Amino acid sequence: MTDHEFLIVFSVITFLIAGLVKGTIGIGMPTAAIGLLSQVIDAKTAVALVVFPTFISNAWQMVRAGDLLRALKDYRYFAGSLMVVLWFTTSLTASVSQQGLLLIIGGVVVLFSLISLLFKPPPLPEKWDTPAQFICGAIAGIIGGLTSVWAAPIVIYLLGRRVAPDEFIRATGLLITLGAIPLVLGFWYHGLFDSSRMALSISLVIPALIGFQLGEMLRKRLPVERFQSAVLIVFLLMGLNIIRRALA
Numbered sequence: 411m412t413d414h415e416f417l418i419v420f421s422v423i424t425f426l427i428a429g430l431v432k433g434t435i436g437i438g439m440p441t442a443a444i445g446l447l448s449q450v451i452d453a454k455t456a457v458a459l460v461v462f463p464t465f466i467s468n469a470w471q472m473v474r475a476g477d478l479l480r481a482l483k484d485y486r487y488f489a490g491s492l493m494v495v496l497w498f499t500t501s502l503t504a505s506v507s508q509q510g511l512l513l514i515i516g517g518v519v520v521l522f523s524l525i526s527l528l529f530k531p532p533p534l535p536e537k538w539d540t541p542a543q544f545i546c547g548a549i550a551g552i553i554g555g556l557t558s559v560w561a562a563p564i565v566i567y568l569l570g571r572r573v574a575p576d577e578f579i580r581a582t583g584l585l586i587t588l589g590a591i592p593l594v595l596g597f598w599y600h601g602l603f604d605s606s607r608m609a610l611s612i613s614l615v616i617p618a619l620i621g622f623q624l625g626e627m628l629r630k631r632l633p634v635e636r637f638q639s640a641v642l643i644v645f646l647l648m649g650l651n652i653i654r655r656a657l658a
Contacts, residue, residue, distance in 0.1 A: 448652050460611070465587060479582065499596075531569050
């Protein structure tokens with residue numbers, strides 16, 4: 411098997427797994443995909459391949475959740491801050507070294523895992539909602555522009571808002587979809603998307619959606635909280651291994 415054939419096969423398997431995770435617990439596709447891909451391929455390729463599966467799967471989730479105009483009004487400051495900062499941050503990704511990018515990716519995966527496993531933020535007072543949206547959106551934009559993973563600040567904000575499960579799915583779908591737009595444009599503008607990376611990223615939408623459908627079926631049969639904890643522990647171990655590789 412050639413290196414290119416191995417990349418294709420490994421990427422298909424990765425996005426089946428990542429889609430399965432997202433379909434089951436509602437989040438985690440970019441984290442799972444980046445975490446797995448970064449174990450065996452260079453970080454910049456891994457970051458680029460995640461873009462289109464993330465965009466399409468979350469757009470699908472967003473449309474299915476419905477009530478989009480109301481959600482856009484509720485989270486408009488978060489979305490605006492996220493999109494602007496993310497666009498500017500993509501310019502840094504091309505200039506960061508392979509070792510530095512691995513270290514950032516590993517740190518983000520570990521942070522996301524620990525926050526989701528251990529941390530429950532205090533309730534967010536209504537009077538602080540607007541500044542919280544701007545701050546969390548900017549942090550998400552910085553992380554997302556560098557790694558294609560920006561779920562952690564979204565999760566922290568929504569946990570602080572104490573939103574219902576359906577609203578959590580709607581909000582994450584909206585904010586990740588909108589963030590993916592400047593990500594695609596920024597990566598293309600700064601040369602991180604060559605034709606082969608873009609074609610492979612687009613083709614990986616199919617296994618990602620298949621995995622997503624399987625995950626939704628699995629969610630009806632499994633205790634989701636136990637599965638989520640197991641997935642987050644795996645994320646944590648993958649993130650630590652990526653950091654080990656960066657420091658080796």
